[in-house]
Amino acid sequence: MPAPLAAPLATTLRDDDRSQTARPWVLANMVGSVDGAYARGGRSGGLSSEADRELFHILRSLADVVLVGAATARAERYRRPVDAGDSKARLAVVSKSLNIPSDQPFLSGSGPDPLVYFPQGADASSLPSGVEPCELDSEVVRPSDVLADLYRRGARTVLCEGGPNLLGQIAGAGLLDELFWTIAPVLEGGSLVGLVGTGGPYGTELRLHRLLRDGEVLFATYRAVRADD
């Protein structure tokens, strides 16, 4: 049986080895139903629980940067992590359309402006103030380029909070080191299914690192299988 999710969780997770060279350690945090649905009514909150929210905050406290796809930032009304009381992590958003509505909560608040990564040549003139535009050298945003830039800026731990589209690209590129998957005890159905989106198949192999539970909710932590494992 999985061990109960217990009080020293924050310390346990903090003490895990995440040493990495040349690029940041990438962890991802997702909540999903037993059938892999990632949202209810277009947002993840309906699948979450108190313990999942606790894990969410603990993981943010480990991160230098919280990285999300723009669709997640828009759907979940992202704030700056500092303002959500989580951590000192800086927010980074990946976008192609540069559709960042001017009422996005993350456009103002404490701490440094969020980074917005976009492909070379995209028209950034409509970007609202309150972000730091980061134009990449390529017409396609590659997760490896985003991570390389974050590493240059000093980030050593990057927490990807989705969504599935962006996470799939990261996993598919072999850049995901650790996945926290909260399994909500529900068969959700619907079309918002698939923690790594509809790309692939990726075939990214994982090994189970830790399995905890809180009542009916399971918390599985996986790590990517490396050649030297």
Ligand SMILES: NC(=O)c1ccc[n+]([C@@H]2O[C@H](COP(=O)([O-])OP(=O)(O)OC[C@H]3O[C@@H](n4cnc5c(N)ncnc54)[C@H](OP(=O)(O)O)[C@@H]3O)[C@@H](O)[C@H]2O)c1
């Ligand atoms: N269950 C969970 O834990 C969880 C976590 C996060 C999100 N969610 C849910 O997932 C849904 C959103 O996820 P999603 O998979 O649809 O989208 P997503 O990954 O959050 O964002 C996709 C968007 O990110 C930008 N993007 C991604 N890769 C890019 C690239 N290589 N180059 C340029 N731009 C890129 C594009 O933004 P533009 O459209 O601006 O071009 C794209 O439309 C929401 O319903 C959200 O509530 C659930």
